[in-house]
Amino acid sequence: MNITNKLRNIIIILLIFAILNLGLIYQKINEMIDDERIINISGMVRGGAQRLIKKELMGSSTNKEIIVEIEEKIQGLIHGSPTLKIPKPKDRTFINDMKVVEQSWIKLKSAIEIFKQDSQQKDILIEASENFWMAADKATLTSQKLAESQVKSLKLLQGLLFGVNLLILGVISFQSYQISLNILAREQAEKGKEISEARFRGIVDNAEDAIISIDQNHRIILFNQGAEKIFGYDVQEVLGKPMNILLAQHLAQVHTGHIEQFSHSEVQAQVMTKRPRVFGCRKDGSEFPAEVSIAKLKINDEVIYTAILRDVTERLRMQEKLEYDASHDSLTNLPNREIFMNCLERAISQTKRNKEYLFALLFLDLDDFKNINDSLGHLAGDELLVTFAHRLQILLRAGDTLARLGGDEFTILLEPIKDIEDALKVAERIHAQLLAPFILNNQEVFINTSIGITLSKDKYNKPEEILRDADTAMYRSKKLGKGGCMIFDEQMHHLAVNRLQLETELRKALERQEFRLYYQPIFSLTTNKILGFEALIRWQHPQKGFISPSKFIPLAEETGLIIPIGLWVLEEACRQLSIWHQKFPHQNSLTASVNISSRQIRDSTIIEEIDRIIRETNIPAQSLKQELTESILMENMTIATNFLKELRLRDIDVCLDDFGTGYSSLSYLHLFPVNVLKIDQSFVSQIQPNDEKIAIIRSIVNLAHDLDMDIIAEGIETKYQLEKLKELGCEKGQGYLFSKPLEAQALEALLIGN
Structure with a gap:
């Protein structure tokens, strides 16, 4: 084989290698576009779930289309979807992250059903939603890392192709063809990069959450539109500024310490908080609770931190309202049975520690309350209950507990007391208060209450026991004559047991x-x-x-x-x-x-x-x-x-x-x-x-x-x-x-x- 043939073969091999590299560049561009579509759809999954949870907590009817849309996107991100134009993912880390998202979604749906049947199960719903958001954030960060990796691979291929082109230029005479080929590859790569950056910027800017990136000196280098809305700053006001301007001053040092600790770890992504322990600071100086997830990326020995931050003020307000509603009577705003039983349990524990400590339980039931509802209507009955509760409240001391168990039944925990006479005096004041008429529908109405009293004793170990005895005494009082008061004794308990038998x-x-x-x-x-x-x-x-x-x-x-x-x-x-x-x-x-x-x-x-x-x-x-x-x-x-x-x-x-x-x-x-x-x-x-x-x-x-x-x-x-x-x-x-x-x-x- 002569030298000409050798050169021709080398040129052919180099051309084939160059064409293959050009094909890889096109492939990388397509993969980058796919990755951005994955990031976009991942964000849509998270946003759809956020809308769904908000509807549930606000008591709205659940939109089944939202659920179907979320499940379709989750399956597409795991297995690929021609409809959504998503290829089957190849990265095992991302696939595993999405499977965690899928499992969290199943648990979240179950929590929604439980919450529909029993609104008091709010903790289950909140915990399930937090786990889902954590899983979705982690999958999104993984997809962003994949996108960054594609950019690095593209640059490497560009450099390799450029070297091959130079070699070809040294051994062949048709420079113009090689230059055109090199220009075409560069144009395609730059175009793909521009598309990728535009799509990524669109995803970041349209996110409802704040997405903020800082460099290794803790200065802000990325501040999306969501961050502008949450913090009140324009992007130009914060770029290059230290991260601490966005943090509550009394916690800024703590948050900075978390970042420093994270920077020395090998972990590439981490959810900083499960519960909202971060407090952001707006431009006007107001502070707000937030949840934050943070990821660390290392590019060319430069460390960049990207955080996704969510204002949870409204969620905490709704959570507090749910907790209040779960522990208080919606009509009278008095503590309900659950809270009262907790107070009673604490009082019983106090008597176990201190034998001298005494308390009394009063069980009240309005006499002939049904007649009010039947004659004047349930709205008038509700008004009577609210007014009755108010009259009871003004009779009690600061340390006493008044609760509505349900219907026309109320309980009072008097603690501490000297003896049974203290409880009897309260019962007398209650009956005296009821001598004044109630004004319902512009007419005077008189009503009385039967009261059962139980005094704390060593025999009580559970709140249900003392409540049972007070209830027994109240019914005994009602049976002997309405508007009376009766102190529980053991004979009543035996009568109640015999009656049940x-x-x-x-x-x-x-x-x-x-x-x-x-x-x-x-x-x-x-x-x-x-x-x-x-x-x-x-x-x-x-x-x-x-x-x-x-x-x-x-x-x-x-x-x-x-x-x-x-x-x-x-x-x-x-x-x-x-x-x-x-x-x-x-x-x-x-x-x-x-x-x-x-x-x-x-x-x-x-x-x-x-x-x-x-x-x-x-x-x-x-x-x-x-x-x-x-x-x-x-x-x-x-x-x-x-x-x-x-x-x-x-x-x-x-x-x-x-x-x-x-x-x-x-x-x-x-x-x-x-x-x-x-x-x-x-x-x-x-x-x-x-x-x-x-x-x-x-x-x-x-x-x-x-x-x-x-x-x-x-x-x-x-x-x-x-x-x-x-x-x-x-x-x-x-x-x-x-x-x-x-x-x-x-x-x-x-x-x-x-």
């Missing part, structure tokens, strides 16, 4: 078929003939034996169990009456009287159930009598009147039981569709020889006759009472003189004999 057993009694129905016959006082019977429930407990209705009926009323129990009594009585109608056709006028409670009357299905039972047992509707007391009628006149009218439309008799012992309802009696009056046994028992207190009975009998009502006397026990009642014109009666309540088989024998 009785309630549990009562719920099981119906399904275990422990109830029995007894029947007390009702006689004609003139013919001595059995006209019907009153159905009376009895509870035969398998261990405790017979339990009086006076013990379990009030409990059934309170718990609502009276509704299924009452339906069982009605159905059983009607079923038995149907049997006796078939067995004794000559006594087909026999009636069944069944008591009904106020809870049953308020049940929307009661009339439907009565119709069903009459239909299924196939008894005449007029053979059924429903008994109710005066108090039931007066509790809710509208509901009671509508119910009684429905009964009368079905020819069902309505008996007013225990007449004369309840409200003064004589003036209202003609308003109700009642057709039977029952004289209470407390009046009948007063009919005694030489002590005839029969004026009330005479009045009741005359009233019934004037209103064309039947009259039945209860509790007839002597012949003397029987004769006097007959003289007064009473037609029907029941009592032990005739028969005590009997089981079905015994009453059936009595019917045969009668």
Whole structure:
């Protein structure tokens, strides 16, 4: 091979090498453009999440499009996306960073769902959002480092290509071609660099966060538009100035120390704070809390620090509001149950350390507060609660704690006190405050409260225990008379435990078929003939034996169990009456009287159930009598009147039981569709020889006759009472003189004999 051929081969090899380098330059330019697109989309992911969290904390409805957009971009940054024009990333560090972003995003979505269901779980949402932002910042910094690396690679390739071009110029004669090739490569490289810088500048300037770079002397060399908005400086005012002008003066030295410490470490990127410990200083001198992430880049032995800083003033304000709302009642602004229980726990701990330390707990419940809501509306009820809370606050000392547990329940922690007298004096002042009326809807309203008091004792280890006992004392006070005050004692606790046990057993009694129905016959006082019977429930407990209705009926009323129990009594009585109608056709006028409670009357299905039972047992509707007391009628006149009218439309008799012992309802009696009056046994028992207190009975009998009502006397026990009642014109009666309540088989024998 001659020298010419050797030169030609060298030229060809160099040309191929030059062309390959030119191709690499084009590739690097494209990779730089891709990197800038990655940086841009990374920032969009972070910005989208920031908007989403802001909406959640402000209580706005979540935009599902934001969530879809974020997830699409995250997947594109990990796996590549033709739609977003993102190639599959090759750098493992960036891919790993984005996978951390993806995991943080999944946890953030879960935290959003938890926050939607329970607004008190704000800490979970805040922590998840902070972790996500940290991960997103780290991935963004990594992508920026990749972009810087591409610039360095491009410069290296340019230098290499330039050397090759010079070599080619030395061995070949077609200089013009090589110069053109070299110029073209340089133009493309410069154009790519200009595009990269323009895109990077656009990303930096359009970021909402402040992006600031400083040199190794801590002087500012980059200050984006976000920084201008946050700090109030124009970029020309800060370039070349020391970083400390942007920091709160009392913390500037601390922050500078952090930077110095960071500069000596091998770590290239670091999130300086998880919680906002940095305080920035605006141009006007005002300070603000901030979160900051910082990265260190080393280029040609020159160290540059780039920080991303976020003003978290609004987030902290919202966080403080969330924390306040989570610990305070939204209506009265008083501490809520959670805060009060913490105070109570601290007081109990104090008594453990100091045996001489005493405190008292007052549990307050407004009497008949439901009537306010029902009559004046819930807005008036809320106004009453706010005013009541204010009246309580002015009575207490600075160290006492007043809280609203919910509804119309309030608690007061008095600490320290000398003895129980201090608590009683506070209770007296509370009742005195309530002597003054409340003005609601331009009218005066009076209301009182029942108070339960518990004194600190060694036996209390948990706040729930002392709160339970104060609550028990309050209900005991309410039961004995509204507007009272009661100090807890152990007997109350035993009663409460027994009541809970009785309630549990009562719920099981119906399904275990422990109830029995007894029947007390009702006689004609003139013919001595059995006209019907009153159905009376009895509870035969398998261990405790017979339990009086006076013990379990009030409990059934309170718990609502009276509704299924009452339906069982009605159905059983009607079923038995149907049997006796078939067995004794000559006594087909026999009636069944069944008591009904106020809870049953308020049940929307009661009339439907009565119709069903009459239909299924196939008894005449007029053979059924429903008994109710005066108090039931007066509790809710509208509901009671509508119910009684429905009964009368079905020819069902309505008996007013225990007449004369309840409200003064004589003036209202003609308003109700009642057709039977029952004289209470407390009046009948007063009919005694030489002590005839029969004026009330005479009045009741005359009233019934004037209103064309039947009259039945209860509790007839002597012949003397029987004769006097007959003289007064009473037609029907029941009592032990005739028969005590009997089981079905015994009453059936009595019917045969009668």
